Amino acid sequence: MKEIHIGLIGTGYIGRAHAIAYAQTPTVFPLKGKLIRDMVAEVNPQLAAERAQAFGFNRSTGDWRELVADPNIHVVDICSPNYLHKEMALEAIRHGKHVYSEKPLALTAADAREMVDAAKQAGVQTMVGFNYMKNPTASLAKEIISNGEIGEIVHFYGTHNEDYMADPLEPIHWHCFKNTAGLGALGDLAAHIVNMAQYLVSDISTVCGDLQTVVKSRPEQAGSSKMVEVENEDQASALIRFNNGAMGVIETSRIACGRKMGLTWVITGTKGTLSFTQERMAELKLYRHDAPANRQGFQTILVGPEHPDYAWFCGGAGHGIGFNDQKAVEVRDLINGIATNTPIWPDFEEGWKVSRILDAIALSHAEERWVKVSEIR
Amino acid sequence: MKEIHIGLIGTGYIGRAHAIAYAQTPTVFPLKGKLIRDMVAEVNPQLAAERAQAFGFNRSTGDWRELVADPNIHVVDICSPNYLHKEMALEAIRHGKHVYSEKPLALTAADAREMVDAAKQAGVQTMVGFNYMKNPTASLAKEIISNGEIGEIVHFYGTHNEDYMADPLEPIHWHCFKNTAGLGALGDLAAHIVNMAQYLVSDISTVCGDLQTVVKSRPEQAGSSKMVEVENEDQASALIRFNNGAMGVIETSRIACGRKMGLTWVITGTKGTLSFTQERMAELKLYRHDAPANRQGFQTILVGPEHPDYAWFCGGAGHGIGFNDQKAVEVRDLINGIATNTPIWPDFEEGWKVSRILDAIALSHAEERWVKVSEIR
Amino acid sequence: MKEIHIGLIGTGYIGRAHAIAYAQTPTVFPLKGKLIRDMVAEVNPQLAAERAQAFGFNRSTGDWRELVADPNIHVVDICSPNYLHKEMALEAIRHGKHVYSEKPLALTAADAREMVDAAKQAGVQTMVGFNYMKNPTASLAKEIISNGEIGEIVHFYGTHNEDYMADPLEPIHWHCFKNTAGLGALGDLAAHIVNMAQYLVSDISTVCGDLQTVVKSRPEQAGSSKMVEVENEDQASALIRFNNGAMGVIETSRIACGRKMGLTWVITGTKGTLSFTQERMAELKLYRHDAPANRQGFQTILVGPEHPDYAWFCGGAGHGIGFNDQKAVEVRDLINGIATNTPIWPDFEEGWKVSRILDAIALSHAEERWVKVSEIR
Amino acid sequence: MKEIHIGLIGTGYIGRAHAIAYAQTPTVFPLKGKLIRDMVAEVNPQLAAERAQAFGFNRSTGDWRELVADPNIHVVDICSPNYLHKEMALEAIRHGKHVYSEKPLALTAADAREMVDAAKQAGVQTMVGFNYMKNPTASLAKEIISNGEIGEIVHFYGTHNEDYMADPLEPIHWHCFKNTAGLGALGDLAAHIVNMAQYLVSDISTVCGDLQTVVKSRPEQAGSSKMVEVENEDQASALIRFNNGAMGVIETSRIACGRKMGLTWVITGTKGTLSFTQERMAELKLYRHDAPANRQGFQTILVGPEHPDYAWFCGGAGHGIGFNDQKAVEVRDLINGIATNTPIWPDFEEGWKVSRILDAIALSHAEERWVKVSEIR
Structure with missing residues (x-):
């Protein structure tokens, strides 16, 4: 089964939710690709290292540009503040990475459109974290x-x-x-x-x-x-x-x-x-x-x-499901879409809409x- | 204690609710006037007579104009379809009656304004049935x-x-x-x-x-x-x-x-x-x-x-109150306002607003x- | 239509609820008998008179024994404290009155049984106020x-x-x-x-x-x-x-x-x-x-x-019903049962059970x- | 950090819930021991192997006795039908394993008592899955x-x-x-x-x-x-x-x-x-x-x-938590208790009670x- 290496940028509240989803999804669902928790990027190397260990990731970096450029990373997951989404996504796309971004996709529709177009041109897959x-x-x-x-x-x-x-x-x-x-x-x-x-x-x-x-x-x-x-x-x-x-x-x-x-x-x-x-x-x-x-x-x-x-x-x-469970469904759709090269939804186009x-x-x-x-x- | 004679026009769903309120209010509240269920008007004398008996009113008529002109009636209560509110209210005001009308007061704000002005000029009291x-x-x-x-x-x-x-x-x-x-x-x-x-x-x-x-x-x-x-x-x-x-x-x-x-x-x-x-x-x-x-x-x-x-x-x-109970509060405010000649609320002015x-x-x-x-x- | 004269003993919280029911029931339901709010008994004549007026009753007395003995009363309605139910009901039955008692019927089942038996022997109708x-x-x-x-x-x-x-x-x-x-x-x-x-x-x-x-x-x-x-x-x-x-x-x-x-x-x-x-x-x-x-x-x-x-x-x-409305259903059943001489439910037998x-x-x-x-x- | 190797017996509905908890807990909580998903036992080797892979465990066996005897296993987790709890737990205790059992601990209190006593004598830690x-x-x-x-x-x-x-x-x-x-x-x-x-x-x-x-x-x-x-x-x-x-x-x-x-x-x-x-x-x-x-x-x-x-x-x-999240808290308490050799609750004693x-x-x-x-x- 094809390995899919995740690079996670940002480990605040929502980055943490992504990490929990990465941890549980392979046990919850029979995935079509092998999810690898590969690298975490944070604002400095120490924090990045700490979080990588806490989240079960293999590697870490204090520079997100290193992450998006890393040849082993297949998916760049953007959990940074909103104003950074665009720059990070465009850079990731430039390196041919699939991109999974938290919402809102960008600060304006125009910015979002630029991201959609870049992803289409590069032929990479995209997803926006509209988890509800x-x-x-x-x-x-x-x-x-x-x-x-x-x-x-x-x-x-x-x-x-x-x-x-x-x-x-x-x-x-x-x-x-x-x-x-x-x-x-x-x-x-x-x-x-x-x-x-x-x-x-x-x-x-x-x-x-x-x-x-x-x-x-x-x-x-x-x-x-x-x-x-x-x-x-x-x-x-x-x-x-x-x-x-x-x-x-x-x-x-x-x-x-x-x-x-x-x-x-x-x-x-x-x-x-x-x-x-x-x-x-x-x-x-x-x-x-x-x-x-x-x-x-x-x-x-x-x-x-x-x-x-x-x-x-x-x-x-009646047993109940929680917030992190819907994130697990989202991660399942992400991994399966990439593993089988089939459309993922909601994608950047939906984010732009x-x-x-x-x-x-x-x-x-x-x-x-x-x-x-x-x-x- | 001053008697306040009610003339009720219309005995459909909402007229019936008014009738129940007239029946219970004097027992529920210590009113400042003596509420008299005097006359019912309906589209024909037979129906009017039947409803007067069912509702505990003394008299009935098949012609609402007779009711609004009757010298013993103090309050004209309008429970007819909306398009009749204006004509009935203006006629009642012309005869110097206080008017209690169901909502909406009129088909247009302009009509409602005409009713407000007529009531003010005539110096009669008004109320609109915004019972909630x-x-x-x-x-x-x-x-x-x-x-x-x-x-x-x-x-x-x-x-x-x-x-x-x-x-x-x-x-x-x-x-x-x-x-x-x-x-x-x-x-x-x-x-x-x-x-x-x-x-x-x-x-x-x-x-x-x-x-x-x-x-x-x-x-x-x-x-x-x-x-x-x-x-x-x-x-x-x-x-x-x-x-x-x-x-x-x-x-x-x-x-x-x-x-x-x-x-x-x-x-x-x-x-x-x-x-x-x-x-x-x-x-x-x-x-x-x-x-x-x-x-x-x-x-x-x-x-x-x-x-x-x-x-x-x-x-x-926790004992619970019902729709008709709020109508009883409304009728209390009507009777007390008229008995003591103090402002009633909501009045026609509020209906117009x-x-x-x-x-x-x-x-x-x-x-x-x-x-x-x-x-x- | 046959007149049914009510004699109400007790005007506290629950007596008041009965009074409101007597007021509204004839307008709410087409009754088979003519309900007359006849006499109120309270612990002294002044209170009785005040409450009779407030509740729309014709007469009052400071002595409940006068009420149960009054030849014009058909139904004795007992809203006194529990320990008085038995004595009052037995006395009312002795005078051939129908009895409508609040719950619990008596302090013990044995007392309740005595009341059931007395009512059966006298051939009067009974009801207990299990209004829910x-x-x-x-x-x-x-x-x-x-x-x-x-x-x-x-x-x-x-x-x-x-x-x-x-x-x-x-x-x-x-x-x-x-x-x-x-x-x-x-x-x-x-x-x-x-x-x-x-x-x-x-x-x-x-x-x-x-x-x-x-x-x-x-x-x-x-x-x-x-x-x-x-x-x-x-x-x-x-x-x-x-x-x-x-x-x-x-x-x-x-x-x-x-x-x-x-x-x-x-x-x-x-x-x-x-x-x-x-x-x-x-x-x-x-x-x-x-x-x-x-x-x-x-x-x-x-x-x-x-x-x-x-x-x-x-x-x-969705308009909603309140506590007093269920009392009105109860009073309807009482009046109709007595007017048509048909069984009323729940009766004293149910109270005893x-x-x-x-x-x-x-x-x-x-x-x-x-x-x-x-x-x- | 000390490794704690889990051996899971039974992979039905509740075994699956345990597996999900094992997957997510290390990311959710900063644990005091390193949780290792080591071995799965099922009724036959094929099923065991399948589930081990699905649940992220390293090894598998078609014979639970092999699991409880394995020297690398520290915790035996019993998710089998109720009637097997006692035999499995006693055998695990005999091999000096800590035991984590689903409820009810046993078919009778006498059986449960035997399990409590055995665990006490062996000095192993225990937990019962009262996850709510x-x-x-x-x-x-x-x-x-x-x-x-x-x-x-x-x-x-x-x-x-x-x-x-x-x-x-x-x-x-x-x-x-x-x-x-x-x-x-x-x-x-x-x-x-x-x-x-x-x-x-x-x-x-x-x-x-x-x-x-x-x-x-x-x-x-x-x-x-x-x-x-x-x-x-x-x-x-x-x-x-x-x-x-x-x-x-x-x-x-x-x-x-x-x-x-x-x-x-x-x-x-x-x-x-x-x-x-x-x-x-x-x-x-x-x-x-x-x-x-x-x-x-x-x-x-x-x-x-x-x-x-x-x-x-x-x-x-308001983000919401689900059934599996409470299992994660349970697994945290299990791992921390074993890692630090401090009391775990609820233990077999509580199961017996x-x-x-x-x-x-x-x-x-x-x-x-x-x-x-x-x-x-």
């Missing part, structure tokens, strides 16, 4: 929709709300600046719910958005009295229209008190409704309007071995008008 | 917000979704025509959530709306193959901005499969969040962000005798632009 | 079970838990003494869940109970340092076996922190499960095991006009053994 | 209780209900026979909830149980008309008393329609209540009775990085009386 669509519960929703069990979709309401910046005294960080993060809650969080909307409904064609920076400045550091300006939005809402004619709303916030993983959606069809929140990631609520009038009601389906991918993790419904919707929402707000997604390139 | 704000749970929410327990409000998301027209073969009826209903889901349902938004947050200043008629035509009657055009929207969404700076979204639908009383809202503040659905009308969810980080979480408060108005109904929390927001949403959709509510008169 | 079984949601559960939708019942778990005595400094009151209350949580609360078990499953044949007084003494009054002994149980649990072969557990507590109306039950059958809590009295959860394995899950049914009795209150599901199960649980605990309900008379 | 107590949410509950946040515990209600045998036509299997499974639902499922009760409350002192075999015989195979007798209980209930004076109930069922992972408990204290269901394994409900009367209510705490062990898995609350409570419940049922746990040895 790899949740077996999301796959079950997709199956129910595809079966026509809720009829034609007429409405989508989705959010990605969290409260990590809810406290006005939470210090400023790179997520709050245009040159390091690009958009605010839209880029950091809404990317996921836009991806879900496109996955479960259809492509979004037009948007009309509203953005707001509620906390205008934040302490430079915890306890500091020096305040620094916040440059991007804390919350945003957008009316959306889909290619299939459905309408709806997407909202996002990083100051939504009480939402710890508020990726939620309600999809209404002509014959039923599905509803979901990632905070209860193993539950899907299904309503069928064609049930007898006196036996109608939302049903809570616990994801289990009868549903997509779940049986690889657990023997029974998400980015241009986010850009369209921001443009719509700036110009106070409806914007066609096709206006953005 | 009379729910003790809503009053509790208002109290929590006023206390500053969730800080400054930064976001509102509200819906009034139902599924009574979800089946495409549900026959056409007066709610679907412009000349009998005016707007569709917006007028029939969203009036309530707009009223709640204004009650709990502040006045709405600008809107940007999207409307859609999903089921373009419906059978003339059940089983009929003759299809009749639907003239107003099945669903609508709107971005909103409030005077206090908060932003948010309002949505409404009459085809939202599974929603039986989908009046829901989430109000996010700088220090906490409140969340509510009328389908669980006795529960309020409260999140406090200033709780210790390891003891944060939404708390479900069951409305009880420690909260506004509830103790008049039941001795203990709601109507113009609905009109602004519809205009915004027609012209594909943000609309200031003040553009509508 | 009048909730349309409970009627829906009964219908689902009777239809065989969940198969044969194999297990019942039920509670009636509240927290009104949870604070150890809550002062002593009559519920805590043997001579005024008889049993503690069992008599005050568990009576309801035992009644529900018998209603929804079948008669209980044997029990094995455990009782505990957690707070052994309480302040004589709020703030007092004088402590008075608590004479009956704060909490109790019992294994039960039903005549139909099913097994299960009943639990009760008056110190169950957080339970405001913790009347809950789960009924498991060979083909499905029903689950309910009175704190969400308009919701029934139904699980069907014969659904396809990948579409199984508990369904939340909102009680609505398609279900028993509900349509008389509201036009749509509940009492002897409670006595059997207490005996079982005292003797540390399983007890057949038939051992109690 | 390793859930960070359970650890949070323990912390809240230990802090006294809910006061003194007065009541425990716990279940472990599933529905894997609910269908009467589900074929017979080894769980249904005395000589292969011992007890039925009690042994297979209730072991977990008994362990939780002891962990969160205190040791159980006396029990009174009721057992029932609802489905008396089952098809020999799917579709077969030959019926085979079921030899142990489908469901059981028991009254329990704890050493600390608290009372309560434990129930279990393998035919509880709709329960997929119905490990649930409610713990009531003098100052508050905790409630949990494993089907929502990342949520803990907490009620504080000392909150102001108008702000009381159950709070839903989403387990997160502020709580025990969670931060090793995910960076934020659970077994004798289960035996006491069965004895209580057989003899229809309360049984002291100390009667069982």
